[in-house]
Amino acid sequence: MAQSASPLPNNSEDQQKIRLLIVDDIPETRENLRKLLFFEPDIDVVGAATSGEEGIQMAIELQPDIVLMDINMPGIDGITASERITQEVPMCQIIMMSVQGEADYLRRSMLAGAREFLIKPFSSDELVRSIRRVYQLGLQRRQAMPVAVPGAAGAVKAEELETAGKIVAVFSPKGGVGCSVLAVNLAIALQQNAAIKVAVVDTSLQFGDVGVLLNLYASRTIADLASLADELDNELISDIFLPHSSGVKALLAPPRPEVADTVSPPLVAEVLNRVRKMYDIVVVDTGSVLDDVVLNVLDLSDKIIVVTTPEIPAIKNVKLFFEVTEQLEYDRSRIMFVLNKTDRRINIRAEDIEANLKYRIEAQLPYDERTVTMSVNQGIPYVLSSKNSVLAQATVALGKQLLKSFEESEE
Ligand SMILES: Nc1ncnc2c1ncn2[C@@H]1O[C@H](COP(=O)(O)OP(=O)(O)O)[C@@H](O)[C@H]1O
Ligand SMILES: [Mg+2]
Known part of the structure; x- marks a missing residue:
């Protein structure tokens, strides 16, 4: 009866949307990102945080699948925030955004747990493709985990x-x-x-x-x-x-x-x-x-x-x-x-x-x-x-x- 775990939604009807949290200190950027993603049927922007601190808090509360994280922010920067989110919400995947594409930034982001690094400005196509790819990777990773964390986003229901x-x-x-x-x-x-x-x-x-x-x-x-x-x-x-x-x-x-x-x-x-x-x-x-x-x-x-x-x-x-x-x-x-x-x-x-x-x-x-x-x-x-x-x-x-x-x- 019981099958080996496959935490993927199975058909389009009850397919879960990709729940996404934006973290960026610049209001226009947050607004633009929301607009870019508004028409994507499989992506749901569940929140937008205005700082690293708020980002961590909202990630814990909302348990999004993906966080779109700005790297340069006053106070807690994107890298530190990513480290915290990776610890607190391990099921969450992080995509880092930066105006610079320096190797050092990239390396530090990846060490902090980011799965992808987007260099601003990027097209909505690039953005959406990255989100879907990282989401897929996250699902595969969850699947590879021996036990789903009870109550965590994406935990499998038997039915x-x-x-x-x-x-x-x-x-x-x-x-x-x-x-x-x-x-x-x-x-x-x-x-x-x-x-x-x-x-x-x-x-x-x-x-x-x-x-x-x-x-x-x-x-x-x-x-x-x-x-x-x-x-x-x-x-x-x-x-x-x-x-x-x-x-x-x-x-x-x-x-x-x-x-x-x-x-x-x-x-x-x-x-x-x-x-x-x-x-x-x-x-x-x-x-x-x-x-x-x-x-x-x-x-x-x-x-x-x-x-x-x-x-x-x-x-x-x-x-x-x-x-x-x-x-x-x-x-x-x-x-x-x-x-x-x-x-x-x-x-x-x-x-x-x-x-x-x-x-x-x-x-x-x-x-x-x-x-x-x-x-x-x-x-x-x-x-x-x-x-x-x-x-x-x-x-x-x-x-x-x-x-x-x-x-x-x-x-
Ligand atoms: N759209 C296409 N344009 C040109 N050649 C094609 C096209 N689709 C398939 N082919 C060629 O047709 C041949 C048969 O393809 P294949 O997929 O093996 O057919 P089937 O599985 O139906 O027997 C192959 O040589 C392939 O390269
Ligand atoms: Mg054939």
Whole structure:
């Protein structure tokens, strides 16, 4: 029954906001920071202190997740205040702000317990990204702590652990359309966007690509769970996930095709059912054959991203697949139809495909051979290595769209 601790909020509906305290002696700066953060849906400014002393006091009272601390203040300066807050409110993460970026300041801030150092002036983008990153780190750190401090901010409630995260399958009935590339990039895009915990699971058991796409060595894979099928527990499953530097955790496919058979379809289903309780979103890459493994994955999925390219064979197979989904009585809202590798030079247009399949295309990703080839060869997903490419931006937008659809379905 009891699960190993995962103090993360599980879905967007009751997801906790990041509670943030501002400490700065200059009124305009406090006001500006409030304004910059006002429209961020996941950040809640719970207070603004005008001095180091007040900052310490308010941190103890309010138990914020994050303190945004000015370094230069009359009286108790930001560094001393940070030291005190780190002692008194250990769950709280501190981001230091300074006009100077001197190495000595930076070093002293870090020693005082600050997790991040922002140099003024910074953009609202930089600020928000830092806040989310530091918050994530804080959650990971809390998770690593053996016992949650009773009553402290973020202490886990048993019922929170039971909420199920969303499973998002990325599937195509035609190989080579870009499912695997999309699955890893989408997972990372989701992980960057919000204070959520994202996993990627490779169920393309014979020729799984997630490992190479993320440049992760398959020291542990789903095949290791096969011999332990009778004694599966969440701890075993957590151990088998490999951490990627983006924060995403990956469960890889077996290292060799002949091992694939040891992983049974029911095992895949059981693993996914457990994994969804440990993460907010589980992106599942699938093979392109409608076998029992894939059908199990699709059955369990909250969203099935069906990928096609503007090519007749791929479109034909999607058409057949949509017929299958109707027989299986999958609700249309569970399917998100995505057109990959769009290219102005190709004369099959999105509208033509929509008309032919009577299915709306919800997102389009451009053909960008250069970006994708470079990214896959380096093992660095393009949402990280080519952030500014149209493809990366379209993938990030797809992630946002996905989160929105989950929010809406919960209303
Ligand atoms: N948007 C894109 N633009 C150009 N090439 C792409 C794009 N997406 C994927 N590819 C390429 O398509 C090929 C198949 O991708 P992959 O993700 O392995 O497909 P699948 O998992 O559907 O079999 C790879 O060579 C990849 O580099
Ligand atoms: Mg693939």
